[in-house]
Structures are given as structure tokens and as C-alpha cells.
Amino acid sequence: MTTPEPTLGPADLGTLETIACELAREAGRLVVDERPAGLGVSATKSSRTDIVTIMDTRSEQLLRERLAERRPDDGVLGEEGDSTAGTSGITWVVDPIDGTVNYLYDIPQYAVSVAACVGDTTRPGAWRAVAGAVYHPVLDEMFHAREGAGAFLRTTTGVHALSVSSVSRLDEALLGTGFGYDAQKRARQGAVVARVLPEVRDIRRAGSAALDLCAVAAARLDVYYESGLNPWDLAAGELIVREAGGEVVGRGGGPASADLVVAGPAVLVAPIRALVD
Numbered sequence: 001m002t003t004p005e006p007t008l009g010p011a012d013l014g015t016l017e018t019i020a021c022e023l024a025r026e027a028g029r030l031v032v033d034e035r036p037a038g039l040g041v042s043a044t045k046s047s048r049t050d051i052v053t054i055m056d057t058r059s060e061q062l063l064r065e066r067l068a069e070r071r072p073d074d075g076v077l078g079e080e081g082d083s084t085a086g087t088s089g090i091t092w093v094v095d096p097i098d099g100t101v102n103y104l105y106d107i108p109q110y111a112v113s114v115a116a117c118v119g120d121t122t123r124p125g126a127w128r129a130v131a132g133a134v135y136h137p138v139l140d141e142m143f144h145a146r147e148g149a150g151a152f153l154r155t156t157t158g159v160h161a162l163s164v165s166s167v168s169r170l171d172e173a174l175l176g177t178g179f180g181y182d183a184q185k186r187a188r189q190g191a192v193v194a195r196v197l198p199e200v201r202d203i204r205r206a207g208s209a210a211l212d213l214c215a216v217a218a219a220r221l222d223v224y225y226e227s228g229l230n231p232w233d234l235a236a237g238e239l240i241v242r243e244a245g246g247e248v249v250g251r252g253g254g255p256a257s258a259d260l261v262v263a264g265p266a267v268l269v270a271p272i273r274a275l276v277d
């Protein structure tokens with residue numbers, strides 16, 4: 001049975017947002033500053049190409065340690081570890097390195113994603129993030145939001161309020177997407193891309209769902225879709241898109257889930273969903 005949703009005032013949400021930013025930054029610094037020379041694959045998961053590195057494991061350990069210190073009553077759901085239940089009604093959904101393949105190849109497009117969520121994180125549509133951060137450690141860019149207070153990008157030059165793209169025509173839209181780790185699934189995803197490509201301005205495959213969602217919030221992409229994502233890939237990014245004035249939906253226009261995520265301004269989400277759903 002899921003613990004009832006806690007009553008969270010603006011100050012509580014502010015505290016959760018601050019913790020999300022501080023933990024994402026600390027773990028982000030770790031994965032950049034302590035990236036071992038000759039980094040290799042320490043394990044594989046759903047397929048040979050679904051990889052884990054020692055730094056995914058170390059980053060998650062650090063996040064869990066800090067959460068146990070600062071939020072001992074909260075639950076944790078992380079990509080590389082078991083989910084631990086809490087008693088507070090808050091579950092932290094964390095991705096220690098989103099874009100692990102980029103990290104392995106030393107392609108500077110990966111992030112740490114940390115979100116404080118309420119509801120039942122085991123059931124699609126039964127949970128949501130109320131505060132979250134996505135930190136791009138190489139660019140030192142911190143995307144963050146809390147429910148009802150807008151989305152922001154903190155960089156070395158200042159804090160910028162985010163809003164999704166104003167592009168309204170699909171044939172002018174720059175679209176982001178991604179592919180799974182299973183060959184048959186990739187074949188199906190490739191067929192969908194072939195259908196979408198002639199309908200849009202162009203497609204970008206950057207390799208991190210969390211950063212793709214933040215790119216939508218910052219209008220660096222006009223719209224994004226992907227199937228096969230896990231809660232930790234999208235928890236914080238979904239909130240950041242919503243707080244930047246965008247829409248995030250799934251199959252049939254229902255909640256975003258592993259089945260499908262489409263994110264962007266409503267005027268672009270509908271036609272993209274019609275193409276990929």
C-alpha cells in the first residue's frame with residue numbers, strides 16, 4: 001500500500017528542489033572529476049549494449065548516502081540499485097548517469113537526474129515529480145524546477161527562466177528522439193523514424209533522455225519523443241518541461257510511461273503523437 005501523499009507547502013518544495021540540485025551537482029562533479037582513465041564496462045543489463053560503468057555505481061552510491069543522511073524517511077528508486085521504501089510519502093527517483101554510453105565514449109552529453117516524487121512510482125500515471133534537477137556536469141548547466149514555480153537553467157552566467165518553443169508548424173520542428181538497447185525494438189523504432197523524418201525540420205539523437213527533455217524546456221529542441229524509457233530517465237525532465245509550459249504525454253494521450261513519451265508545446269505534441277503512437 002502506497003503511503004498517502006504528504007502536504008507540501010512552497011517552503012517544503014523549495015527545500016526538495018535545493019536538495020535535488022545539490023545532490024545532482026555533487027554526483028556530477030564526481031563522475032567528471034574521478035572518471036578513471038581507460039574506463040570500461042563493469043556490467044551489462046538487458047542486452048550486451050545496455051551497459052553499466054563503475055562510475056554509474058559510485059554516483060548512485062553517493063546519491064543514496066546523501067539521501068539517507070538528509071532525508072532518512074524518504075524512499076529511493078534508482079537505475080543501478082534496489083528500490084527502498086520510505087514512510088514520508090516521498091520517493092527520490094535518480095539516474096546516476098543518464099547517457100551512460102556517451103559517458104563511456106567520453107562524449108560530453110550526459111547528466112545526473114534527481115527528482116522528489118509523490119505517489120506510487122511502480123505504476124505509470126500514479127506518481128509525479130514535485131521537485132527535480134538535471135545537471136550537465138561538463139557544461140556546468142543545472143536545469144531545475146519545483147511544482148507551480150516555473151523551470152530554470154542555472155549556468156555560470158546566471159539563472160534563466162525556461163519556456164518551450166513557439167514553433168507551431170511540424171515541418172519547421174527540430175525533433176529529438178532515442179533508441180533502446182534491444183535490436184528488434186530498435187528495428188521498430190527505426191521504422192517510426194523513417195515515417196517521422198519527412199514530416200519535420202530534422203532529427204537529433206543526443207543520447208540522454210533527461211537532457212533531451214531539458215532541451216525541450218529550453219527550446220533547444222522543439223519536440224521530443226521516445227519509447228522504452230524508465231522512470232529515472234524522465235522523472236525530473238518531465239517536471240521541468242511542464243513547468244516550462246510544455247506538455248508531456250504517453251500512448252493514447254495518457255500518462256508518459258515506458259510505452260511512449262512525447263514532450264513539447266501542445267501544438268506539436270498532438271501531430272507527433274499521431275505519427276508515432
Ligand code: LIP
Nearest residue numbers: 098099100178179180207208209
Ligand atoms: C538512456 C536514455 C536515452 C535512451 C537510451 C538509454 P541510460 O538512458 O537516456 O534516451 O535512448 O537507450 O535508455 O541507459 O544512459 O541511463
